[in-house]
Amino acid sequence: MRLKNIDETELIKLLTSGLKKDKSLIKHIGDDAAVIKFPQGQMLLFTSDMLIEGIHFNLKNTSWQAIGHKALARNISDIAAMGGLAKYATVSLGLPKEYSLKNIQAVYGGIKKTAIKYGVIIAGGDISSSKKLIVNIALIGMAKKKEIIYRNTAKVNDAIFVTGKLGGSIKGKHLNFAPRLKEARYLIKEFRPTAMIDLSDGLAQDLGHVINQSQVGAQLIKETIPLSKEASSFKDALYDGEDFELLFTLSKKRAAKFIRSWQKSFKLRVSQIGFTVEKKEGFYYLDKLGKKYAIKPKSKFRHFK
Amino acid sequence: MRLKNIDETELIKLLTSGLKKDKSLIKHIGDDAAVIKFPQGQMLLFTSDMLIEGIHFNLKNTSWQAIGHKALARNISDIAAMGGLAKYATVSLGLPKEYSLKNIQAVYGGIKKTAIKYGVIIAGGDISSSKKLIVNIALIGMAKKKEIIYRNTAKVNDAIFVTGKLGGSIKGKHLNFAPRLKEARYLIKEFRPTAMIDLSDGLAQDLGHVINQSQVGAQLIKETIPLSKEASSFKDALYDGEDFELLFTLSKKRAAKFIRSWQKSFKLRVSQIGFTVEKKEGFYYLDKLGKKYAIKPKSKFRHFK
Numbered sequence: 001m002r003l004k005n006i007d008e009t010e011l012i013k014l015l016t017s018g019l020k021k022d023k024s025l026i027k028h029i030g031d032d033a034a035v036i037k038f039p040q041g042q043m044l045l046f047t048s049d050m051l052i053e054g055i056h057f058n059l060k061n062t063s064w065q066a067i068g069h070k071a072l073a074r075n076i077s078d079i080a081a082m083g084g085l086a087k088y089a090t091v092s093l094g095l096p097k098e099y100s101l102k103n104i105q106a107v108y109g110g111i112k113k114t115a116i117k118y119g120v121i122i123a124g125g126d127i128s129s130s131k132k133l134i135v136n137i138a139l140i141g142m143a144k145k146k147e148i149i150y151r152n153t154a155k156v157n158d159a160i161f162v163t164g165k166l167g168g169s170i171k172g173k174h175l176n177f178a179p180r181l182k183e184a185r186y187l188i189k190e191f192r193p194t195a196m197i198d199l200s201d202g203l204a205q206d207l208g209h210v211i212n213q214s215q216v217g218a219q220l221i222k223e224t225i226p227l228s229k230e231a232s233s234f235k236d237a238l239y240d241g242e243d244f245e246l247l248f249t250l251s252k253k254r255a256a257k258f259i260r261s262w263q264k265s266f267k268l269r270v271s272q273i274g275f276t277v278e279k280k281e282g283f284y285y286l287d288k289l290g291k292k293y294a295i296k297p298k299s300k301f302r303h304f305k
Numbered sequence: 306m307r308l309k310n311i312d313e314t315e316l317i318k319l320l321t322s323g324l325k326k327d328k329s330l331i332k333h334i335g336d337d338a339a340v341i342k343f344p345q346g347q348m349l350l351f352t353s354d355m356l357i358e359g360i361h362f363n364l365k366n367t368s369w370q371a372i373g374h375k376a377l378a379r380n381i382s383d384i385a386a387m388g389g390l391a392k393y394a395t396v397s398l399g400l401p402k403e404y405s406l407k408n409i410q411a412v413y414g415g416i417k418k419t420a421i422k423y424g425v426i427i428a429g430g431d432i433s434s435s436k437k438l439i440v441n442i443a444l445i446g447m448a449k450k451k452e453i454i455y456r457n458t459a460k461v462n463d464a465i466f467v468t469g470k471l472g473g474s475i476k477g478k479h480l481n482f483a484p485r486l487k488e489a490r491y492l493i494k495e496f497r498p499t500a501m502i503d504l505s506d507g508l509a510q511d512l513g514h515v516i517n518q519s520q521v522g523a524q525l526i527k528e529t530i531p532l533s534k535e536a537s538s539f540k541d542a543l544y545d546g547e548d549f550e551l552l553f554t555l556s557k558k559r560a561a562k563f564i565r566s567w568q569k570s571f572k573l574r575v576s577q578i579g580f581t582v583e584k585k586e587g588f589y590y591l592d593k594l595g596k597k598y599a600i601k602p603k604s605k606f607r608h609f610k
Contacts, residue, residue, distance in 0.1 A: 026348065030518070031456050032383040032503060033352035033446065038343050043331065046428055047338035048353075048395035048443050052435045055399075078337040090353040092441050094360075123351055130357045131437065136397050138353050138443030141338065151336050198337060213335070 003104065004097040008127060014101065015108040019122050020115070025088070034123035036088055036140075043148060045084040045141035049074045053132040057175065064103045066175040068110025071135040074200070076118050077179040077244045079141035081198035083149040083188045086181065088123045088140040089115065094130030107135065118181055147188050149248075152213035154195035158276045159255035160218060163268055164245040166203055167231025167238075174242035184246055186265055191258055193248035204238045206247055208297025211276065211283060220274035220285040220295070238295065249276060308409065309402040313432060319406065320413040324427050325420070330393070339428035341393055341445075348453060350389040350446035354379045358437040362480065369408045371480040373415025376440040379505070381423050382484040382549045384446035386503035388454040388493045391486065393428045393445040394420065399435030412440065423486055452493050454553075457518035459500035463581045464560035465523060468573055469550040471508055472536025472543075479547035489551055491570055496563055498553035509543045511552055513602025516581065516588060525579035525590040525600070543600065554581060 003011065016029050027035040038044065051071045053059060076086045091111060095104055115122055120139070163180055180198070187193055195214055197206050203225070211218045227237050250258055255272065262270050274285070283295045308316065321334050332340040343349060356376045358364060381391045396416060400409055420427055425444070468485055485503070492498055500519060502511050508530070516523045532542050555563055560577065567575050579590070588600045 027455065032386040033350040033389070033444075035387070035453055036349040036351060037450075038347075038349045040345050042343075044341040044343045044349070044445075045338040046341060046393060046395060046443075046445065048397050048429070048441070049431050050397040050399055050433050050439065050441055052399055052433055052439070055433055055435055081337040082340070084338070088351060090351060090443055092353050092355040092443075094355055094357055094439070124353070126354050128355050128357055128360055130360055130439075132435075134355065134357070134399070134435075134439060136353070136355055136441040136443075138351075138395055138397075138441075139338075140349075140351065140445070145342075148340055150332065 001101045028123050042142040045079050045082050047078045048138035050136040052134050064106035065110035068107040069114045071137050072111050072114045073179045075137050075139035077198040080181040080184040083147045084141035084143035086120045086141045088121050090138045091125035092136040093127045094134030149196040151197050151210050154214035154249040156216050158194050158249035159272050160274045162247050163270050165226040165228035166243050167228050167236030167240045169242040171230040177244040180246045191254050196248040199243040199245045202239045202241045204295050204297045217277040217279050217281040218283050219277050222285045222287045224273045226271045306406045333428045347447040350384050350387050352383045353443035355441040357439050369411035370415035373412040374419045376442050377416050377419045378484045380442050380444035382503040385486040385489040388452045389446035389448035391425045391446045393426050395443045396430035397441040398432045399439030454501040456502050456515050459519035459554040461521050463499050463554035464577050465579045467552050468575050470531040470533035471548050472533050472541030472545045474547040476535040482549040485551045496559050501553040504548040504550045507544045507546045509600050509602045522582040522584050522586040523588050524582050527590045527592045529578045531576045
């Protein structure tokens with residue numbers, strides 16, 4: 001069945017059937033806004049992200065369900081990188097009339113499946129017709145004040161770590177990545193990173209944000225940067241976007257015990273890739289011979305270049 | 306200057322310059338998510354809405370600033386209709402590369418101006434390239450639990466009211482309407498409506514939501530329904546969308562004193578247009594001669610018909 005043959009109210013009912021809620025969600029879909037009882041002692045984290053057909057994904061090589069997953073998982077990754085738990089989402093859809101109900105149910109199904117997996121409650125949203133498929137998700141997370149980790153608080157001589165492997169995400173991982181929510185929670189509770197960010201624009205760009213905002217520099221060791229098998233070169237690991245891994249800094253003292261402890265809890269690889277230095281030393285990597293190369297925090301993924 | 310000649314970071318800086326914040330916004334644009342200290346004793350209201358060029362507005366007859374205004378004001382209208390104050394917004398933009406910086410600054414300027422007017426703080430957002438201009442805003446509001454007004458709590462024999470005049474919004478009002486935030490707050494504090502909704506899909510459709518969810522019927526008096534001068538007939542007042550006026554129900558006792566009190570506070574017209582009846586009596590209006598006509602809660606604005 002094509003969307004143009006369906007009543008909007010009916011479509012909303014079909015898409016949102018079986019949504020989970022909990023006691024904190026006083027009212028969800030069906031009124032002007034969702035009503036949420038926000039727990040005391042928690043800070044509210046708030047982010048949103050838009051996915052557009054032809055820009056962020058291509059229908060030729062993307063499953064419908066993966067589009068839904070990606071739209072929500074990107075936001076979960078942002079909340080995780082702040083140290084929070086992902087809690088409540090609104091889903092705004094722009095839908096071409098000639099698309100089939102079945103495919104749009106698969107998109108929404110991808111959102112629902114990922115929501116359940118990561119503890120997110122879908123609290124509301126809206127639907128419009130459009131020329132291209134658009135999925136915009138806004139996500140509220142929460143964290144205790146002392147749990148929140150910013151980008152701008154790295155110190156000189158911190159160790160720099162990344163989870164997973166980097167580069168070549170466009171070949172598939174950008175659609176099916178797992179946001180590092182439980183890993184981030186573990187880091188906060190056990191090791192308290194000095195700064196953290198998720199890798200959405202590429203290592204060079206995102207580490208650039210951390211060190212620029214923190215007023216420090218960074219020395220990376222080329223050999224230690226974990227390349228994914230989809231990365232065709234070291235440059236891909238530096239500049240490709242959408243890895244959605246965690247990048248974080250630990251004080252040297254904490255870094256010493258860190259990797260062994262991590263390995264007891266997670267199979268996911270974690271790598272120390274360098275350390276922060278004085279700002280005046282700049283941002284660079286060393287190759288095997290100890291030769292220095294400046295890193296420019298530019299991304300391949302800058303839409304307005 | 307065209308957007309394609311601008312660096313994304315620079316664009317964000319240009320658009321968001323001069324944004325207001327307050328003490329509750331611990332962190333805004335510049336990290337993975339905004340961090341907000343949510344006050345105790347308040348419920349959180351959460352809504353989002355997408356505007357798409359060619360669907361919700363047309364560049365030929367719309368000022369750039371009005372697009373920004375409409376995107377935020379629609380959300381404010383939703384929060385107002387729940388009885389809340391509008392507080393924190395994220396703004397997601399899809400921008401065609403060939404559009405000029407000046408015009409996109411005007412769109413964002415419209416958002417900023419309306420944000421200041423209604424006490425909203427812009428807490429974050431994201432920017433993508435796209436084929437058509439897209440503005441998605443997610444808005445968090447707050448209200449004390451006892452202030453919140455739902456759609457599904459109208460009682461039999463309540464008086465039904467609307468603010469303003471209805472119909473023909475497409476001729477201009479849909480772009481420059483004033484969300485009825487202070488009017489809604491006054492209603493809640495002084496008269497406590499039994500149910501309330503904002504008129505986004507048209508009187509027939511939106512009153513249909515209220516009475517269906519409340520398990521009551523409604524009798525409207527045709528002569529009392531306030532037609533805007535842009536409405537070409539009574540049907541426009543019933544079925545046109547995007548009036549963004551308040552529709553609410555008051556107990557008969559409170560209704561008796563209501564209009565005079567309202568007129569002391571507001572110049573804006575308010576009209577009693579009928580009253581709720583037993584569900585089995587249905588949904589209808591009476592003409593001058595007392596003849597009954599059934600109302601079908603269908604909107605002209607159903608995107609998937």
